[in-house]
Amino acid sequence: MIMKPIADILKMGFILFRDPDAAVKAFQSDRTTFQGRILHLLPAKAKTDELDEFALAKLPLKQQNLIKKRKKAAASTWSWNSLYLSQDAVNTSVADRLGISKSELLDPTSSDAGVKQALAESEIIQDTKSYFAANGVNLESFKSKPRSDEVVLVKNLDANTKSEEIRNLFEEHGKVLRVLIPPTGVIAIVQLASPSDGKRAFSKLAYRRFGSSQLFLEKAPRDIFFDLRPAQSQDLGHQPAAVEKVSASDLLAEDAKQPSHDATLFVKNLNFDTDTKALADAFHHLEGFKSALVKTKKDIKRPGQTLSMGFGFVSFENSDLAAAAAKVMDGHVLMGHKLQIRASHRGLDAAEERKKKEEIANKATCTLIVKNLPFQASKREIKALFSAYSQIKAVRMPKKFNHSGRGFAFVDFSSTKEAASALQALEGTHLLGRRLILQYAEADAVDAEEEIAKMQKKVGGQVNKVALQELTGQGRKKFNVGGDRDEGD
Incomplete structure (x- = not known):
């Protein structure tokens, strides 16, 4: 027995109008004859994902988590990495550019596979920044907190995604004014006609399956465009990046x-x-x-x-x-x-x-602190990563008392210009799955030990407490002698 969809059995359909006046005019044509049948028009209710707790509990656990995740994403203004790129998409893009396969690009038997991935990602990030800057995007705005409801960052895209695909996806939920997507196709900026369209698209498309991955959406900064005029339905995918911008x-x-x-x-x-x-x-x-x-x-x-x-x-x-x-x-x-x-x-x-520029210039030194390092990263890998962009003098990786890494390192360069070049090239790059945080070292720090002492002071001397516990075994214990007073052993 073949079951037909209920819409085929009932012979019904839905029509969505852009203009409310047009919908009212069409509704007035109720009881019109069409192909030998009398059409009966009824007002429909907009589809919504708003469910009460009872209805939500009836859904499968996976679907419950997805709905909660989308609702949380639509209300959140916090972001982990605005220019996040899918590592697989980055490798695919670089392999296509070099005319080789991904297996040739990333040899699993090579000891520096992680460094190769980081270098590939940094190259794609720089190309992406150049493209956005050439098309009127204010890159400094990514550091600001106020967010816009009508402009959305679309991340975690597959390599070579086309602007037409992104436009068609978002036009289901509102009018799209412009789509910016670099030639690599791994990230996009979408501007919608109104905040309501942006909120609707964000709530419907967050974590939606697209291609071989899920969409990661983030509300863009409020002043992301230098051009404050709304775009007139333009597609800016795959345009050359060598255009002067207003800074x-x-x-x-x-x-x-x-x-x-x-x-x-x-x-x-x-x-x-x-x-x-x-x-x-x-x-x-x-x-x-x-x-x-x-x-x-x-x-x-x-x-x-x-x-x-x-x-x-x-x-x-x-x-x-x-x-x-x-x-x-x-x-x-x-x-x-x-x-x-x-x-x-x-x-x-x-x-x-x-004043801010002067403070940054005064902080600029020949040494960078590389934070959030993976603990399995070696000094050789750090040296190979930074030497690809600048001439380095030394790499210092402080160790704990058990000879494991502390999660940060110091990279000394031959000049402040070399340090600034490396900072700009590798900012936001991932190494072995962890996003590198780069900062200038303190100008008055003579060596790594002084810098370590300052960092220990900021965290309240936690490292000293750990060392003390190691020396005293299980720490201090209290016991009562004659019921008069407590003493430590």
Whole structure:
């Protein structure tokens, strides 16, 4: 006996409209004749994964865990590694690039197979960063905590995944504005039309099976794009990376040339057709007006042209006049957009940025601390990994009292430039399954023992306590002598 699907037996179907007005208009055509049958239209309920505890308990344990995992992922803003790449996808991509098989790339009999994997991953990470930077992605934003609901990072993809596949996957849950995926196809950035579309896609696709792996989704940083204008349904897969980008330092340098922030207003939500002249015309009648500026960036598609970034600055003679102008013009409609105005703090932001850069420059030394090392990693493997990018002088791996590794090492370079190059190339790389954390060593640390002493002090002297317990056997014991007092043995 052949069982037909219930939809075939009942002769029913579902239709989803993008426009609610179109759905209402279609609903009014109830009882219409179609192919000799009378159609009966009913409003449907949206499918949801929201289940109460009783309904959830009836599901298999594996499905329960998956639903809980998706719900937790949708609400979480914490991430382990924003540029996480599947190790198998990395090996496949490098093998395809070299024209060899993965078995030839990773010889199981070789003692440096882990180092080869780490070098392959670092190369793919650098290519990925270059591609994203060339397409208007602010790489520094990955260090920020505020997250966006409409932009999603799609990780753990198979090698050579196409942008069309990712677009088709996400379009089932909302309108997709742009898809960024590097030529290797191992990670993607998807921008959706609205926060609601982004939340829906995130909750539906997190940990979903795609290809030969599961999708790892993460909410992207809020200011991930230099281009603040919503993209107009563009696919940016497999585009060349050699395009000049606008960096935060360039913007801050330009801002430093502008008037003091005390008498400057920050104007956002500008129409992208609004230029500096139009902004100045809107404010010139106010008392104390001096100048106006709409921030622009280079158009990567049209060399020599610029694009508005959707915000600008208006300066006045003093802060009192600027405050009065803000009260008058806040909410003013200019070219169909309601202006949002507040006091500008560009000078303060630039000073803070310069201070951070100076602190980083002062911390830069010829020595790097490599943390989160796998305990089975050897000094030879560390040396082989770092010498691929920079000239090193020595590698020091402190040992415990039982001659096992402490989980970190020191790498000495011939210059600070060599150390910075290695830090940039290997940051976020995995070695034997553990993500390496690279930092500059303290400038005043003469040798590894001084650095170890500082680290021991930070963790509350735990290493000294362990050593003391080893010397005293089982530690101190208390007993009562005559019921008067307690003494240690």
